[in-house]
Amino acid sequence: MTNHYGVIKQVMLSNRERVGKGLELLSQGLYPYVEQQLQEAYPDDWETQAKKELPDYKSTKKKDIKEWLSKDTGALLTVISKKWDDVFQKSIDKPEKRIVEELIETRNYWAHGDEFSADDTYSAINGMVRLLKAVKADEEIIKKVEKHKQEVLRILVQEQNRQENWQTKAAEARIISKLSGLLEQLPFQDASLLQDALTHRSYLYENPKEAKTDNELLEFLGDAVLNFLSGEYLYEKYKEEKDEGDLTRLRSALVEDKQLAKFAEQLELGKWMRLGKGAIADGAKDNLSVLSNTFEAIIGAYFLDSQMNAVRDFVRSLFDSVIEEIIAVSPQIDDYQTDTPQIAIDPKNQLQQWVQKNQGAILPQYRVIKEEGLPHDKTFTVQVSINGKVYAQGTGSTKKEAEKQAAGNALKKLGLL
Template identity: 45%
Template sequence: MAISNHERINRALATLSQGLYSYIEKEMRIVHGDRWLVVAKSCISEDQTLRRNLEETLQEDVSVLLKLIIKQWDNVFKKKLSNAERALVSELIDVRNKWAHQSRFSTDDTYRALDSMTRIMKAISASELDIIEQQKQDVLKMLSPEKAEEARIKEKLSDVHKLLIFSNEKLLRQALTHRSYVNENPGEGEHNERLEFLGDAILNFLSGEYLYEKFAEKGEDELTRLRSALVEEKQLAKFAIEVGLDFRMRLGKGTIRDGGFQNPNLLSSTFEAVIGAYYLDNNRNVEPLREIVKILFNDASKHIVEIRSNVDSKNRFQELVQAKGITNPPKYVTEQIGGPSHAPEFRAKVLVEGKEKGEGKGKNKKEAEKAAAEDALAKWKNQVY
């Protein structure tokens, strides 16, 4: 009989509880000594301790163990665990609550939960790690049977990008939640569209500020075009994949079937939503966000500037011509001037109102016309006109 995803989560949580108990007892004793149970009891709500004695509660209730890590974070656990692992603990508290309320787990939800559990188990060197790792691999085969896709998922979900480390995990979950998921799971909270609106505004500001400081020699028109390229849909989708949002997006079944995890529009929208949520999670302080996006912008801006300089020469020259009040666009006259049939050479001249403004050569018409436009731009810059 096939095991349901809910039962997979149940078994994994039971294994996680075993691994966590030994670790928590050891670390709590280091700090609190023989009083560790007294301290632990103060962190447990009365309704739980009334049902069972303290030892049973700690050994059997994984939610109590996870909450104990959060409540004793500063005193005990942050000495050995990272903020990324604290974020995983918060995520697993939500997983346990979802399981306790009999909520539905998709295969993707199940894999993500098991993946988070394995990373916590690795962090604490739990002997039960192999059990959950095997369960995770079983679900991975269900999620994506092709080996290439398996490798991609493993790579993307192996580490938590700094942009995905939240104090308020519910805010991150909302940022990852598409309307299609909420439509299919009405009890799963809000979708991310309002956060997307906020993130879009923040990205426009941060990208403008970044380009203003980085390219002091460029004018308003060029900076505007660079900003458009830096925050356009395809580029934001690349950022989303870089930080690991693709398989973390919470999408409806139909949207997943339609290729939602690779959809540039969904990826870019989710990235904007995460930006907005991260800003709120940091008490509306833009500084932590500025440092993160600057790293993303640095790599992307090099490529964008190169593309604009290599591809947009004709467009830039046409814009300069129009700025002089000339309505007719530049005209290119191109001819083959030599070379064998398999390696011809072309020469192009660019004319403005019948007057030659630039000349260039290339292996094809496109390259020759681009060279002619670059020649015209250089002459314009040097005031040859």
């Protein structure tokens, strides 16, 4: 029981009390070293030499200099400082002299009853540890001081975590308040992820201190999630009625830019998107590509936030709202040549179908070969290769647009467009 009380008492020490404990241990660790160095430098009168550096000694009732030095940390540190050039610089390095001076100030503040912050306490005790190690003090004493140091560090980390948590919660509250309307439709657990998904690269470029990232990686993830979920949706709904070609065309229609932009408009993403002033002036709020890309980023972020089932439920309601209309304007068709009105197939999907039909189970490979322009206004050049052979290039303001153009140019080269 006594041990537990002792542990609790140590943890509950104030910063000033902890500095005081450290100073007591410091004097215990320093005194043997100071006495030894003074004896070596002044074999016959080391005590007299020590007294000369302590003008207050004469005014005290203490007669034994040894007793005073062994118990008064300030006196010990003063002697080291005053006798540095003649005695102590020979055995410890110059940086330790600065520590000695700082610890003299610490001891004076403590003696005057000043309070210490956690940062000041850690700095003081860390200096004590360094000085004790420099003079090769008793290991047990060093361990005791280091224990105080670790406890202060733990308190510092706790304070920092509390501060960071408070800041995070405050920032989260601001985001939730700002995006409350959108969060009613997309119940994100982490509203900051939703904000990231709404952040266009133009906003990040103009506000680098406020915005931590743009939405392009989330857009990449969302594109993959949408392709999977649209394929799953169509397979489950029409596997008995339609063949692979029909389902591929329907999937292209569900996730093409125009359709995704319509989904974005239903969510009114234009008013929630974080855009740079230049992008706003250029009409980005109503830009089909920007809306489509932002919707994909929202899906990517929602997947990270709430996992696949939540995203599946959300997009299926959107798919249900448009699939009948898409089918109505898309009669059964064969291959790519027909005079019947049909869905415009995404060029990347069309190229993939041609490759797998004519060259086997391989996929076209897309590679960015050039990036030009400012970070918020880039132009990408992408080349598409099939089985190691470069077929075409394409450019666009996003990698996805450039890939689509490259695929379209490859289809033209193959005589399919």
